[in-house]
Amino acid sequence: MATSPMLRSRAVLVALALVISRPALAQTHDSMPGMAHAHITIPSGALYTVPDVEFMQGMIAHHAQAIYMSRMAQGHHADPRVLKLATKIDQSQVAEIRIMQEWLSRNGQAVPDTSSWRTMHMAGMLTMAQLDSLDRSHGPAFDRAYLTLMIQHHEGALQMVKDLLATPGAAQDVDVSVFANDVVSVQTAEIGAMRQMLALLPEN
Secondary structure, X not given: OOOOHHHHHHHHHHHHHHHHHOOOOOEEEEOOOOOOOOEEEEOXXXXXXXXXXXXXXXXXXXXXXXXXXXXXXXXXXXXXXXXXXXXXXXXXXXXXXXXXXXXXXXXXXXXXXXXXXXXXXXXXXOOHHHHHHHHHOOXXXXXXXXXXXXXXXXXXXXXXXXXXXXXXXXXXXXXXXXXXXXXXXXXXXXXXXXXXXXXXXOOO
């Protein structure tokens, strides 16, 4: 039997009401490479986004590799000035990893540990061949290699921040925004210091 126009209109209105009254779905997204079996879910109304979560997760791995590199300095007979810088990078990035892990945990996201640098690759991070070459160097050769590679590493971190800030809707969360801008100010200053150190190293 044919349905009357009035009944059809009522059915359409009911369907629209169900759609409008349905709660907004959380955003979901597969995790970045190296975060196997983890998914990013963003609660409705949250100020942070999937790129914010990926940035914090990726920067943990990025910092962890810088710490690994810096801890080579003591056993590779680094110049005292290079050792002092390496110790500063180590200590400051350990503290920053804790900040990032706490942010991720507080927001119910997957929290990488400090071994994540072995499975996650972010901008500027060293290859295993570069790490092996750094580990084989000592004295002035280590100083030059460490400074050169850490500049590369820091520039990668700056690129990560640049990419984040260029992403629509990202870095609106206050904690993410403050942290990202701190990375830029601190690592830009350290790049300047490392370039000065490189210029003062002996040629051989």
